[in-house]
Amino acid sequence: MKSNEFNLDDFLPYQLSVLSARMNRLLSKVYGEQYGLSIPEWRVLVHVARREKMSVRDIHKCVNLEKPAVSRAVTKLEATGLLIKSTSEDDHRLVDIELTKDGIEVLNNITPKALVYEKELLSSFSTEENTQLYALLERLHDELDKYPDAMPRKPRADGRPRGLVK
Amino acid sequence: MKSNEFNLDDFLPYQLSVLSARMNRLLSKVYGEQYGLSIPEWRVLVHVARREKMSVRDIHKCVNLEKPAVSRAVTKLEATGLLIKSTSEDDHRLVDIELTKDGIEVLNNITPKALVYEKELLSSFSTEENTQLYALLERLHDELDKYPDAMPRKPRADGRPRGLVK
DNA sequence: TCAATTTCGTTTCACTTGCAACGAATATCG
DNA sequence: CGATATTCGTTGCAAGTGAAACGAAATTGA
Numbered sequence: 001m002k003s004n005e006f007n008l009d010d011f012l013p014y015q016l017s018v019l020s021a022r023m024n025r026l027l028s029k030v031y032g033e034q035y036g037l038s039i040p041e042w043r044v045l046v047h048v049a050r051r052e053k054m055s056v057r058d059i060h061k062c063v064n065l066e067k068p069a070v071s072r073a074v075t076k077l078e079a080t081g082l083l084i085k086s087t088s089e090d091d092h093r094l095v096d097i098e099l100t101k102d103g104i105e106v107l108n109n110i111t112p113k114a115l116v117y118e119k120e121l122l123s124s125f126s127t128e129e130n131t132q133l134y135a136l137l138e139r140l141h142d143e144l145d146k147y148p149d150a151m152p153r154k155p156r157a158d159g160r161p162r163g164l165v166k
Numbered sequence: 167m168k169s170n171e172f173n174l175d176d177f178l179p180y181q182l183s184v185l186s187a188r189m190n191r192l193l194s195k196v197y198g199e200q201y202g203l204s205i206p207e208w209r210v211l212v213h214v215a216r217r218e219k220m221s222v223r224d225i226h227k228c229v230n231l232e233k234p235a236v237s238r239a240v241t242k243l244e245a246t247g248l249l250i251k252s253t254s255e256d257d258h259r260l261v262d263i264e265l266t267k268d269g270i271e272v273l274n275n276i277t278p279k280a281l282v283y284e285k286e287l288l289s290s291f292s293t294e295e296n297t298q299l300y301a302l303l304e305r306l307h308d309e310l311d312k313y314p315d316a317m318p319r320k321p322r323a324d325g326r327p328r329g330l331v332k
Numbered sequence: 333t334c335a336a337t338t339t340c341g342t343t344t345c346a347c348t349t350g351c352a353a354c355g356a357a358t359a360t361c362g
Numbered sequence: 363c364g365a366t367a368t369t370c371g372t373t374g375c376a377a378g379t380g381a382a383a384c385g386a387a388a389t390t391g392a
Contacts, residue, residue, distance in 0.1 A: 257370085
């Protein structure tokens with residue numbers, strides 16, 4: 001193929017990049033419009049909700065955010081009163097992060113809306129197509145795992161093996 | 167679903183976001199390592215290669231980059247000697263952008279490598295799966311088109327209708 | 333026990349991005 | 363024509379991001 005025939009529109013990384021950007025843009029309405037949350041903040045919030053206490057490191061290991069990004073998100077969320085930081089008693093280097101009542105409430109408000117959007121986007125998909133989509137994306141992740149240059153993938157938060165459908 | 171059961175790992179926007187980030191990271195090796203190109207620069211370069219002359223606006227309309235991003239990318243690419251800017255004779259507001267010989271050569275060098283990566287990532291996919299993947303992503307785009315808040319999608323550079331497989 | 337190393341979270345810095353504003357050039361319409 | 367509005371590309375600015383450096387705390391190993 002001569003390079004002047006190369007078409008960005010058929011190039012998978014470009015497709016995914018644009019699709020992801022559009023989806024994030026749409027969902028930032030849910031995260032941001034009402035509570036002013038950024039995507040990193042939303043990820044942190046969601047992840048912390050899984051357990052009583054959680055360290056920055058735990059979050060970093062799970063939600064594909066850089067350590068500084070997590071640190072900043074946590075700081076901001078504390079300022080907004082959605083969570084509380086305290087140094088761990090066992091290990092004074094660690095920070096225990098815990099959602100406040102407000103944090104839980106905000107999350108309970110946002111999460112259903114986010115799921116509605118996801119559902120709407122997939123509304124034209126049959127059950128099989130839905131399964132296929134996740135399976136195909138999973139396969140791409142698997143391929144990327146072979147390249148050390150593609151940043152390594154984080155383990156599932158719930159510890160379950162990957163690739164199973166919901 | 168209670169929000170503390172919500173799992174980011176099964177949330178489509180998150181999945182896509184991470185996948186796209188990983189893929190971009192991997193490909194930045196191709197774009198950047200040898201010639202120091204950023205993704206915006208790569209997109210501009212690829213798009214300009216399609217025609218003799220091209221304005222900033224044309225590029226902006228096609229490659230999902232903000233106008234300032236295109237402008238900066240073009241400026242930098244001119245500094246590197248990969249393209250030439252000149253004010254259009256017909257309309258002095260427009261900038262004619264043209265690849266230099268070097269620009270074409272760089273592109274001829276990079277493009278095949280990018281395609282190899284794409285191919286490798288899809289190497290485990292059957293023809294049908296490949297088709298399915300593109301079709302499903304296309305459908306997601308179609309759904310997003312219904313929401314004005316998701317940034318509108320740009321037309322295909324080659325003017326062909328969407329959704330046809332390569 | 334104590335020095336060297338490692339880990340954790342934060343901070344700093346250079347860089348990129350998105351949005352609004354701007355000047356220059358053209359188009360529109362009385 | 364001539365005033366107003368629009369379009370094009372650039373620039374300024376505030377916010378976000380990634381990588382490296384840093385101090386504090388813990389672990390290791392002589």
